Amino acid sequence: MSPLLSVQGVTKRFGGLVAVADVSFDIAPGELVGLIGPNGSGKTTLLNIMSGHLSGDQGRILLDGEPCSGLKPQGLARRGLMRMFQLTRIFPRMNVLDNLLVGGRALGLAADEAKTRANALLEELQIAHVGHLDAGQLSGGQMKLLEFGCCFMRTPRLALLDEPFAAIHPTMKEIMSRFIRARHAEGQTFVLVSHDMPVIVELCPRSICMNAGRVLSDGATSQVLAAPAVIEAYLGGAAA
Amino acid sequence: MSGDVRLRREFIATALLLVLLALVPLVTRDVYWLGVLVVSAYFAILASSWNLLAGFTGQFSLAPAAFAMIGAYGAALSAAYYNVPPIVGLIIGTGVAGLIGLVLGRIVMRLRGPYLALTTLSFAEIARLVASNSINITRGDLGLPLEPWFNDRVIWFYVFFGALTFVICGLYLLLRSKAGLFLEAIRDDEIAAARSGVRIVFWKTAAFAISSAAAGFAGALYAYFASLVTPELGLVQQTGLVVSMTVIGGMGSLIGPVVGAFLVYVTSEWLRDVGGWQLVIFAALVIMFARLFRTGLWGLVTTALAPRRRAAGRPA
Numbered sequence: 001m002s003p004l005l006s007v008q009g010v011t012k013r014f015g016g017l018v019a020v021a022d023v024s025f026d027i028a029p030g031e032l033v034g035l036i037g038p039n040g041s042g043k044t045t046l047l048n049i050m051s052g053h054l055s056g057d058q059g060r061i062l063l064d065g066e067p068c069s070g071l072k073p074q075g076l077a078r079r080g081l082m083r084m085f086q087l088t089r090i091f092p093r094m095n096v097l098d099n100l101l102v103g104g105r106a107l108g109l110a111a112d113e114a115k116t117r118a119n120a121l122l123e124e125l126q127i128a129h130v131g132h133l134d135a136g137q138l139s140g141g142q143m144k145l146l147e148f149g150c151c152f153m154r155t156p157r158l159a160l161l162d163e164p165f166a167a168i169h170p171t172m173k174e175i176m177s178r179f180i181r182a183r184h185a186e187g188q189t190f191v192l193v194s195h196d197m198p199v200i201v202e203l204c205p206r207s208i209c210m211n212a213g214r215v216l217s218d219g220a221t222s223q224v225l226a227a228p229a230v231i232e233a234y235l236g237g238a239a240a
Numbered sequence: 241m242s243g244d245v246r247l248r249r250e251f252i253a254t255a256l257l258l259v260l261l262a263l264v265p266l267v268t269r270d271v272y273w274l275g276v277l278v279v280s281a282y283f284a285i286l287a288s289s290w291n292l293l294a295g296f297t298g299q300f301s302l303a304p305a306a307f308a309m310i311g312a313y314g315a316a317l318s319a320a321y322y323n324v325p326p327i328v329g330l331i332i333g334t335g336v337a338g339l340i341g342l343v344l345g346r347i348v349m350r351l352r353g354p355y356l357a358l359t360t361l362s363f364a365e366i367a368r369l370v371a372s373n374s375i376n377i378t379r380g381d382l383g384l385p386l387e388p389w390f391n392d393r394v395i396w397f398y399v400f401f402g403a404l405t406f407v408i409c410g411l412y413l414l415l416r417s418k419a420g421l422f423l424e425a426i427r428d429d430e431i432a433a434a435r436s437g438v439r440i441v442f443w444k445t446a447a448f449a450i451s452s453a454a455a456g457f458a459g460a461l462y463a464y465f466a467s468l469v470t471p472e473l474g475l476v477q478q479t480g481l482v483v484s485m486t487v488i489g490g491m492g493s494l495i496g497p498v499v500g501a502f503l504v505y506v507t508s509e510w511l512r513d514v515g516g517w518q519l520v521i522f523a524a525l526v527i528m529f530a531r532l533f534r535t536g537l538w539g540l541v542t543t544a545l546a547p548r549r550r551a552a553g554r555p556a
Contacts, residue, residue: 073434074438089435091424093427150436
């Protein structure tokens with residue numbers, strides 16, 4: 001099967017620091033891939049390049065076999081690539097429903113269709129009771145759920161989720177996990193960045209581990225987590 | 241509260257306010273006070289156009305008065321050199337301001353905060369100095385005279401109120417469409433808006449052009465009212481007044497700039513006897529609102545009414 005997303009030799013430098021070094025991998029349609037690694041390993045930088053928020057210095061990225069390096073985030077969103085940020089990004093002065101409608105309308109849904117879709121998402125994510133509030137009034141966890149929902153106003157071809165489970169209540173974590181499981185079962189493609197290893201093990205059949213900007217290991221999650229290089233990267237040389 | 245409901249509520253409140261003000265000529269035909277209300281309506285259009293940019297899109301431009309001046313010169317120069325009728329002059333003034341706004345909007349599109357403010361302020365000063373120094377074309381500080389369109393102050397009163405109503409209706413229709421949703425999203429978080437698929441460049445430029453065209457429209461109309469166009473229309477103090485009116489009335493609401501414009505201008509006329517102190521009073525008011533009531537007078541009103549809505553069992 002031809003890959004949905006192909007990352008080919010991507011490198012990004014910030015001055016003397018090589019944040020991403022010659023990274024290559026493919027994501028097939030319908031895969032749910034965990035992207036793991038210690039802090040500063042280059043996961044978010046790589047996601048920024050994949051979602052058009054940063055441009056790489058070398059290499060290229062193909063979406064559906066077509067080069068998409070250089071496309072702006074809005075262009076990539078229109079091609080079905082959605083991104084959830086590590087630090088929550090919502091529209092705080094707009095109400096929760098309107099937060100969802102922005103993406104729906106921008107990606108071509110009619111007003112009624114967008115509203116129906118937004119209400120269904122609010123129900124599924126269990127935040128319908130705060131739909132009338134300004135998004136800035138929500139709790140941190142509810143904001144995360146809202147941003148998560150914003151990525152699914154139109155079914156994305158590929159969802160890049162950066163730390164969706166960080167600092168939220170287990171109940172909300174379970175709501176998101178259930179949502180991801182259900183969509184994955186329907187054939188949806190995900191790349192999930194997380195430090196929450198139990199969740200990665202539970203959700204992701206495949207994982208890619210990065211360290212110091214490089215791919216350390218890529219394969220079945222259980223094998224990746226057992227790889228000596230990965231253990232060393234997480235626990236340090238003395239523990240390995 | 242849904243954004244649609246909030247906007248509709250503001251639109252109805254604005255319409256009620258305009259209907260009330262439109263009754264003034266039935267009470268008094270005092271030429272001076274009708275003139276004050278005409279100028280207030282001019283500032284209400286300017287403040288509303290600036291509010292589209294600063295309040296709804298988050299672009300803090302310091303050039304609304306410059307665009308009003310450009311609109312005024314567009315109308316006056318086309319009348320002086322090509323003898324066009326006022327309605328055509330009005331269209332030309334609006335169009336020229338909108339076109340220049342479109343170009344400036346593209347140039348400043350990636351600028352934010354103090355950089356955007358400084359760039360638009362520099363543009364405003366350049367535009368004013370060009371008008372002031374192009375003596376052969378504009379007669380410089382002597383001003384460019386215009387044949388008056390109407391001589392009756394009551395007619396002018398209703399012309400300006402019609403123009404203000406037209407602008408408010410236009411803004412309401414724009415803001416309740418998906419464009420309004422996108423502009424507010426850009427204001428709140430440009431990166432999140434881009435992630436959602438909003439075309440940032442297009443919508444920011446469109447907002448700049450529409451806002452500039454509306455300011456140019458106000459300026460062109462004012463040119464026919466005043467029968468004289470001078471570079472003073474573009475003074476940065478005029479922009480300061482527009483910003484004060486919007487902040488005091490309530491930035492980011494449809495009604496705020498209209499309330500602010502009438503309140504500030506009419507009160508400043510009342511305070512004329514106290515001389516320079518009126519500026520001190522307004523400056524203090526702006527500081528107070530910016531520090532304590534960032535949602536302006538309209539925000540205070542909605543907050544005051546909110547407990548009653550809750551008591552009545554409706555969502556706040």
